[in-house]
């Protein structure tokens with residue numbers, strides 16, 4: 001086999017092989033051995049796509065270290081061709097997050113660079129690669145094109161002429177990031193992307209998400225993304241089958257240090273987990289984020305500290321701080337219209353807001369348990 005580093009990146013022989021970065025991301029861990037996985041960033045930098053990006057950790061990191069050796073261009077799109085072959089030098093099979101500091105679906109990533117990356121994933125068949133994008137339309141159009149698949153095959157053949165490429169690659173799991181129902185359309189697009197496993201990362205989950213009833217705008221039909229079925233507008237009858245169904249769902253609340261980090265309502269988690277269980281779809285609960293179910297320490301429930309750390313979150317995704325909530329009760333003219341409206345809705349007759357407190361205690365203390373249990377499952381992986 002030709003040295004893959006040279007063949008795919010053009011870097012002279014003798015140069016040090018590129019390395020993957022160890023990651024603490026929970027869903028990259030090996031569930032049997034507990035060994036951590038890796039991130040593989042052949043691209044850095046990205047752009048805001050939707051409210052799920054508001055507290056983007058990648059942007060925070062790249063901005064903090066902008067101008068330094070690792071992020072010379074800050075969060076602007078930066079290509080790292082020299083890192084392309086890194087998975088080939090990691091001989092022990094692992095779960096690898098592809099471009100954790102960017103989005104594989106960015107249209108600014110050159111098609112040929114993406115084809116080379118898929119060639120690496122084909123050659124490094126002992127790994128499982130995980131892609132999560134907010135731009136499934138770009139992935140769909142690129143990965144569906146015969147000339148893209150031909151380019152991947154040509155890059156593979158240049159390294160190892162005997163390596164047969166199955167398409168879609170069996171060891172690449174393609175997913176979308178979806179923060180609420182308004183962005184569930186991404187799953188509809190995803191299910192048309194050629195992929196061995198389709199998955200969704202509902203993180204940060206900032207509103208309710210029903211994956212079994214996603215409205216298709218063009219014909220008003222309802223799509224059950226877990227069953228892979230298209231139903232009539234009322235949801236009563238199946239009218240067509242989708243090319244694929246979701247095989248894996250990850251759920252996580254928002255983390256980070258900013259004031260505007262949003263809480264996740266436990267009922268949203270319950271709904272998604274129940275839907276996955278009903279359809280036998282693998283589910284993984286990653287974290288509550290910085291907001292936990294119980295307050296820190298043993299302070300009295302109505303102490304000033306608790307008001308500062310409390311967030312009140314409604315079933316529809318509206319939320320406010322404990323300080324705002326208390327003020328809405330005593331000085332309603334001194335809070336925003338949105339907070340006053342939420343307070344009034346909650347205290348109205350037949351209220352359906354289901355407002356509940358969450359507590360800003362930090363990611364570690366908030367933990368990862370749902371009703372006292374870890375929820376950790378992966379879809380079955382194949383390696384071509």
Ligand code: SF4
Nearest residue numbers: 046047048053056102
């Ligand atoms: S798509 Fe992802 S990486 Fe890009 S800005 Fe949004 S959260 Fe950050």
